[in-house]
Amino acid sequence: MIRAFTGIALPGSVITALSAAQAGLPSGRPVAPENFHVTVAFLGEHPEPLIEDIHFALEGIRMATFELSLSGVDLFGNDRPRVLYAAVQPEQELSRLRAKVRRAARDTGVSFPRERYNPHATLARFNSGLTGEMAQEMRDFAARRMSFTAGPFVVSEFLLIRSMLGRTGPVYEQLAAYPLGTGRET
Numbered sequence: 001m002i003r004a005f006t007g008i009a010l011p012g013s014v015i016t017a018l019s020a021a022q023a024g025l026p027s028g029r030p031v032a033p034e035n036f037h038v039t040v041a042f043l044g045e046h047p048e049p050l051i052e053d054i055h056f057a058l059e060g061i062r063m064a065t066f067e068l069s070l071s072g073v074d075l076f077g078n079d080r081p082r083v084l085y086a087a088v089q090p091e092q093e094l095s096r097l098r099a100k101v102r103r104a105a106r107d108t109g110v111s112f113p114r115e116r117y118n119p120h121a122t123l124a125r126f127n128s129g130l131t132g133e134m135a136q137e138m139r140d141f142a143a144r145r146m147s148f149t150a151g152p153f154v155v156s157e158f159l160l161i162r163s164m165l166g167r168t169g170p171v172y173e174q175l176a177a178y179p180l181g182t183g184r185e186t
Contacts, residue, residue, distance in 0.1 A: 002051045003163045004175070006040040006058070006101050008155050010121065014070065017150035018086055018121055021073055026137045028084065028124040035172055036121050038068065038088055040158055041101045043110060050108060055160055055176050057104035065181040066093035069151035070121060073142045080129030081138050086148060088119035097158060097180075125169065156180055 010018070015033050022030045043054060069089040075081040088094065095117070102112055130138050160176040 001045045002048055003045040004051055005042040005161055007037040007159050007161050010036050011153045014150040014153055021145050021148050022123050025124055026141055027134055028126045029169055030124045031122050038119050038121055040098050043105055053108040054105050057108050058178050061100045063180050065154050065156045067152040068155055071149050073145035073148050075142050077129050081135055082126050082129045083122055084124040085120035085122050
């Protein structure tokens with residue numbers, strides 16, 4: 001079984017800015033710079049033959065390149081924060097790419113739960129969520145980084161990525177890259 005997702009790699013300047021935003025992190029597990037990315041669509045865990053089918057379906061996606069920017073730092077998890085992240089500025093082309101990826105994967109038999117898409121780059125994770133004083137300390141940390149910005153940068157490809165869960169967090173392996181800006185849009 002392969003746990004996989006599609007994502008967008010970030011350029012060095014954005015990785016540097018994200019690393020700087022982690023400075024002084026009061027708790028949690030910071031994401032390693034080599035693991036920074038923006039998830040397009042989480043595909044789930046599937047047998048290798050289905051992942052191959054998904055790969056072939058993703059090869060058929062045609063779309064123009066587009067730009068993304070990151071702006072602001074916040075927390076997922078409301079009363080019990082679980083993730084610190086840098087938000088992706090709303091971009092219609094990213095939503096279009098996500099829709100195309102999900103449609104291609106659905107055509108191979110993958111089903112997706114209904115979910116709200118909040119594109120972001122994860123900065124840190126908190127295993128069981130933060131409570132009390134630690135949660136407030138992390139809210140203050142995020143609030144001090146609300147003016148964070150990175151980009152814009154050009155998205156010229158998206159990736160198929162394997163996610164292997166480990167003791168210190170996920171380890172990612174790029175399985176394939178799909179260029180944007182080539183051929184007629186599909």
